[in-house]
Amino acid sequence: MKLVVIDGSYGEGGGQILRTSVALSAITGIPVRVINIRKKRSNPGLRNQHITAIKAVAEVSGAKVDGLRLGSTEITFYPGSPKPGKYFFDVGTAGSVTLVLQSLLPVLTLVEGSFEVKIRGGTDVPWSPPIDYFRSVIKPLLQYMGFNFDLELRTRGFYPKGGGEIIVKGAGARLRPIILNERGALLEVGASIWLYNLPEHIAERMKRTLMLEGYNAFKVTPRVTIDKGRSLSPGTGAVIYAKFEKTILGADKLGEKGVRAETVAKECVESLKREVFSGATLDIHAADQLPPFMVLAHGESLYKVREITNHARTNLWVISQFLGDLYSIRSIEKSLYEVRIRGKL
Numbered sequence: 001m002k003l004v005v006i007d008g009s010y011g012e013g014g015g016q017i018l019r020t021s022v023a024l025s026a027i028t029g030i031p032v033r034v035i036n037i038r039k040k041r042s043n044p045g046l047r048n049q050h051i052t053a054i055k056a057v058a059e060v061s062g063a064k065v066d067g068l069r070l071g072s073t074e075i076t077f078y079p080g081s082p083k084p085g086k087y088f089f090d091v092g093t094a095g096s097v098t099l100v101l102q103s104l105l106p107v108l109t110l111v112e113g114s115f116e117v118k119i120r121g122g123t124d125v126p127w128s129p130p131i132d133y134f135r136s137v138i139k140p141l142l143q144y145m146g147f148n149f150d151l152e153l154r155t156r157g158f159y160p161k162g163g164g165e166i167i168v169k170g171a172g173a174r175l176r177p178i179i180l181n182e183r184g185a186l187l188e189v190g191a192s193i194w195l196y197n198l199p200e201h202i203a204e205r206m207k208r209t210l211m212l213e214g215y216n217a218f219k220v221t222p223r224v225t226i227d228k229g230r231s232l233s234p235g236t237g238a239v240i241y242a243k244f245e246k247t248i249l250g251a252d253k254l255g256e257k258g259v260r261a262e263t264v265a266k267e268c269v270e271s272l273k274r275e276v277f278s279g280a281t282l283d284i285h286a287a288d289q290l291p292p293f294m295v296l297a298h299g300e301s302l303y304k305v306r307e308i309t310n311h312a313r314t315n316l317w318v319i320s321q322f323l324g325d326l327y328s329i330r331s332i333e334k335s336l337y338e339v340r341i342r343g344k345l
Contacts, residue, residue, distance in 0.1 A: 003031045004321055008073075011317065012310040013040035015050050016288075018075075019103040020318045022054050023292055026061035026079045026107045027345060028322050033076045045071040049095025049121065053103040056089045056119075060107050084113030084172070091121030094162035094233070096128035101168070106292040109147050111172040122157045123164035124194060124235055129285060130252050131156070131166060132192045132239040137250035137286055144247075145293060147173045156196055156227075158235030177299035177343060178290070180281035184245025189214055189222040191241070191268075197234035202261045206238055209265035217273045218242065236261075238268045242276055249275045249283040278306035279336050287339070291315045295326060297343035306335050316341075 006021045018034055025032040038044045046054075051068060054075065058065050062080025089100060097119040108115050123131040129138070135151055142149075149170025157164020191210045195203040203226045214222035222240060236255035241248055251271035255264050275283040282290065282303040288311040294301040305312075308329060316327050319341075326342045 009036040009039040011314040082110040094122035094159040158233040161232035163232040175297040177297040177301040180303040196231040205261040213269040294341040
C-alpha cells in the first residue's frame with residue numbers, strides 16, 4: 001500500500017499535524033511517515049505528550065511505529081485494525097490528556113465493540129482544551145454525530161506536576177454528518193470554574209464576574225458550577241458555553257499567577273462573545289477538532305466559523321494528503337466562513 005509522507009513543518013509546524021496524521025493513518029489504513037516533526041518549535045521533535053498520543057493510537061489500532069523516542073523528528077506509522085478493549089495511557093508529565101483524546105477518539109469510533117480508556121496527565125494545561133470544554137462542547141457535538149460515550153473526570157492535573165486522570169467509556173459508532181446552517185434559539189448559557197490548592201474567594205469572585213458579564217453580554221444569567229479540590233499542583237480557570245437549539249459554542253480561560261480572578265472571568269466571557277456575535281455555528285476550537293470525525297461521517301458536513309485558524313488549515317491539509325480535497329471554504333461575510341467537508345470512509 002502507498003505510504004503517505006507528511007512534512008511536519010507545514011503550516012504552524014506543531015504537534016497538531018502529528019496527532020492528525022497518525023489518527024488518519026489508523027482510520028484509513030494507510031501508512032504514514034511524518035518528517036520534520038515540530039521543526040519550527042524551540043524544542044523540536046517528540047515530547048512526552050506526543051509519544052503518548054502516538055502510543056495510544058498505535059495500541060488501539062494494532063499499529064507498528066518506527067522512530068518513537070523522545071526528541072525524534074521522524075516517525076513511520078504502520079496501522080492495523082482498531083479493536084475494542086480496556087486501555088491505560090500515562091503521559092508521565094502535565095502533558096494534555098485532551099490532546100491525546102483528539103488523536104484517539106476518531107479511531108475509537110471504528111472499533112467493533114466497547115472500549116474503556118484511562119488517561120493520566122494534565123487535564124487543564126496551557127495550549128490545549130481544558131477537560132470542561134471537552135465535556136461541555138466537544139462531547140455534545142460528537143453526540144449529535146452519533147458517537148455516544150461517557151467521560152469521567154477522576155482527578156484534575158495542572159502544570160507542572162500533572163497527575164490528572166480521566167476515563168472514557170463507549171462503543172464504536174457509525175457517524176452522521178453535522179449540518180449547521182443555523183444555530184436556532186439560545187437555550188442556556190453555562191459555565192464551570194475549577195479551583196485547586198488555592199483560596200476559595202478566587203472562585204467566588206470569578207463566579208460573580210461570570211454571571212454579571214454573561215448577563216450583560218447575552219441577557220441570560222449563566223448557570224455556574226464550581227469544582228474545588230486538591231491536586232499535585234495548584235490550578236484554576238473557567239469554561240463558558242452557549243447552548244443553542246442546534247449547536248453549542250464555547251470558550252475558556254486558564255488562571256495565571258498575577259492575573260486577577262475578575263480578569264480571567266471577563267476574558268472568558270469576551271471570548272464567547274466573539275464567537276456568538278460573529279454568527280458562527282462552531283467556535284474556532286471545535287472547528288479545529290471536528291474535521292477528522294467529519295470525514296468518517298456518511299454524507300457532507302457543514303458549519304460556519306469566524307476564523308480559519310492555523311490548526312484548522314493544518315488539519316484540512318493533512319486530510320487532503322490522505323483522502324484528496326474533500327473540503328471547501330467560502331467567505332460568506334466579513335469574519336465568517338462556511339466550511340463543507342465530505343465524508344469518505
